[in-house]
Amino acid sequence: MRHYYLLVSFLLIKMTGIGQNYTAIQGSSYAGSLGTGHNPASIVNTPYTWDVTPFAFQVRTITDAVTIHNYSLLTPGAKAEYAFTPGNFSRTAHLSSNINLLNARVSLNRQTAIAGGINIRTYLRGKTSPYNFIDTLSGLESFFGINGNRLDLSGDVTGNSWVEVYGSYARTMIDNEKARLNAGVTLKISRGLAASNVRADNIRVEPQATTELSQLVSGQARYAYSINFDYWKNEKSTMQNIRDFLSRTEGGFSMDLGVEYLLKPSGWVAFDDDDTYYDYDWKIGLSLLDLGFNQYRFSPNSRYVSGIRPGISGADLDNKFTNIENVQAFNDSLATVVRTMRRFSGNFTVINPTRLVINADRFITQAFYVNADLSINLYAFMKDRLYARELNLLTVTPRWETRRWGFYLPMQYNAENKFWVGAAVKAGPLLLGIHNFAYVFAKDQLQNGGGYLALVVRPGARNKGPYKDKKDKRMRQYQCP
Known part of the structure; x- marks a missing residue:
C-alpha cells in the first residue's frame, strides 16, 4: 500500500515546480512591475520612471x-525523513508558485504606465473524502480492512502549468485635490505546458457475503494528462525532449482588470516632488485576476471508467496492479476490473485561478503602513470544469518601507483555514520573504510554507532637497508653508 500512496504523492509533486504571491508588497507603491499580478492599476502610482525585474x-x-x-530551513537535512500522516480524515494538498522573467514597467508620464514580461506558473490542488490510513499497510486488502471493509471514497486532483507573455496598460482616470482614480488592464497570451487530472467518485467497498475479504462494488473515475508527457523519452537527448515537449503545447488567453482609488493627504504638498505626488492616506484597490483559461491535448492514455465487474476483492486488485511499469500496462489491468472504459481525445481546458481581490492600504505615520487584502476565489462558478485555485484568503501586513529599505510582517489566514505569520525584507534591489515562520524553525513543518525572492532594478533617487527623505516629507505635509 505504501508504494501506491508514494506513487500518487510523487505524481502530485512532480506536476509542481512553479501564484503571484509576493505577499509582503501587496498594495505597496514600490512594488513596481511585481505589482502587476496583484492589480494592473498599481503600476501608475509608483515613484519611479521605470523598473526591471530580471x-x-x-x-x-x-x-x-x-x-x-x-528538517527545517535552519537545520541540516541529513536526518530528514517523511511519513504519510496516519488517521481517519480528509486529505488535502495545495502547491503554487511562479517564476517571473524580465518583467518591466515604464511610466510614460505621471498619468500613464505600461508593463510587460514573461511568467511561468504552476498550480496544483487536491482533496479526498475521509479515509483511515497507517504507514504499515501491506496492500489494498489491509487498507480496506482498517476502514472496516466499508468505504465510500472520492477525490479530485488537478495540476497544470503554463508560460504566459503579458502586457499591461494603466492610466489615471480622475485626479483632483482630494482623490485620484487609476485603472489598468493586463492581457496575457499563454501556452499550456503540462496538465493532469485524476477524479474518482462513489468508489464503494463492502464486505463479501461468503468470505472475510472485502469487495469493490461500484465507482467511476477519470484520469487524464497532456500528450506532451508521452514524448519525453529516456533514449533522446535533453534538448530533443524539450523541443518535442514544447512542440505539442496548446494556446490560452487570460486578462486582469483593476482599479485603485487614492485619498490624498490634506495639507501642504510639494507638487514638484515625485514622492509627494504619489502619497496617499488611503488606497483602495479592486481587481479581477486571471480571467481566462489554458488548453492541453489529451494523451491517448487518458481514460474514463465506470462500473465494477463482480467479485473484485482487495487481494485481486493487489495482484492485478503489481509491477505496473507504465500507463499502458495500468490501463490494461484496469480494463479487467471495470465494466466501461472510454478514451479521451481532442483538447481539454483548465480554467485559470480566477479571483476577486479587494485591497486597502493605510498610511500610518512616517514610513509605516498597514495593508489588508481579501482574495475571493470564483471557482464555485466553474461547476464540473477543471480549474486552478489560489490559496490566498485574508492577509494583513504591517510594513515599514522606503525607497531602499523595507521590513514586512504579513499575517495570513488562507483558504485551507491555516493561520501563517511570515516576514520579508527589502534591501536595495533585493526582496526576500517567507510565508510561514514555522517553515523556518519547526522541524515538522517544511511541507507547509514557502518563500519568495525577487531582484528588482530601479533608477537611483534624484536629490530633491529637503524632500528627498520620505520620513521627513510625510512629517512636514501638515505644516504651513
Whole structure:
C-alpha cells in the first residue's frame, strides 16, 4: 500500500515546480512591475520612471497528507525523513508558485504606465473524502480492512502549468485635490505546458457475503494528462525532449482588470516632488485576476471508467496492479476490473485561478503602513470544469518601507483555514520573504510554507532637497508653508 500512496504523492509533486504571491508588497507603491499580478492599476502610482525585474521566484505549499520530520530551513537535512500522516480524515494538498522573467514597467508620464514580461506558473490542488490510513499497510486488502471493509471514497486532483507573455496598460482616470482614480488592464497570451487530472467518485467497498475479504462494488473515475508527457523519452537527448515537449503545447488567453482609488493627504504638498505626488492616506484597490483559461491535448492514455465487474476483492486488485511499469500496462489491468472504459481525445481546458481581490492600504505615520487584502476565489462558478485555485484568503501586513529599505510582517489566514505569520525584507534591489515562520524553525513543518525572492532594478533617487527623505516629507505635509 505504501508504494501506491508514494506513487500518487510523487505524481502530485512532480506536476509542481512553479501564484503571484509576493505577499509582503501587496498594495505597496514600490512594488513596481511585481505589482502587476496583484492589480494592473498599481503600476501608475509608483515613484519611479521605470523598473526591471530580471528574475523573481515564489513557491508555497500546504498539505496534511505528508509530514517531513527532522528538517527545517535552519537545520541540516541529513536526518530528514517523511511519513504519510496516519488517521481517519480528509486529505488535502495545495502547491503554487511562479517564476517571473524580465518583467518591466515604464511610466510614460505621471498619468500613464505600461508593463510587460514573461511568467511561468504552476498550480496544483487536491482533496479526498475521509479515509483511515497507517504507514504499515501491506496492500489494498489491509487498507480496506482498517476502514472496516466499508468505504465510500472520492477525490479530485488537478495540476497544470503554463508560460504566459503579458502586457499591461494603466492610466489615471480622475485626479483632483482630494482623490485620484487609476485603472489598468493586463492581457496575457499563454501556452499550456503540462496538465493532469485524476477524479474518482462513489468508489464503494463492502464486505463479501461468503468470505472475510472485502469487495469493490461500484465507482467511476477519470484520469487524464497532456500528450506532451508521452514524448519525453529516456533514449533522446535533453534538448530533443524539450523541443518535442514544447512542440505539442496548446494556446490560452487570460486578462486582469483593476482599479485603485487614492485619498490624498490634506495639507501642504510639494507638487514638484515625485514622492509627494504619489502619497496617499488611503488606497483602495479592486481587481479581477486571471480571467481566462489554458488548453492541453489529451494523451491517448487518458481514460474514463465506470462500473465494477463482480467479485473484485482487495487481494485481486493487489495482484492485478503489481509491477505496473507504465500507463499502458495500468490501463490494461484496469480494463479487467471495470465494466466501461472510454478514451479521451481532442483538447481539454483548465480554467485559470480566477479571483476577486479587494485591497486597502493605510498610511500610518512616517514610513509605516498597514495593508489588508481579501482574495475571493470564483471557482464555485466553474461547476464540473477543471480549474486552478489560489490559496490566498485574508492577509494583513504591517510594513515599514522606503525607497531602499523595507521590513514586512504579513499575517495570513488562507483558504485551507491555516493561520501563517511570515516576514520579508527589502534591501536595495533585493526582496526576500517567507510565508510561514514555522517553515523556518519547526522541524515538522517544511511541507507547509514557502518563500519568495525577487531582484528588482530601479533608477537611483534624484536629490530633491529637503524632500528627498520620505520620513521627513510625510512629517512636514501638515505644516504651513
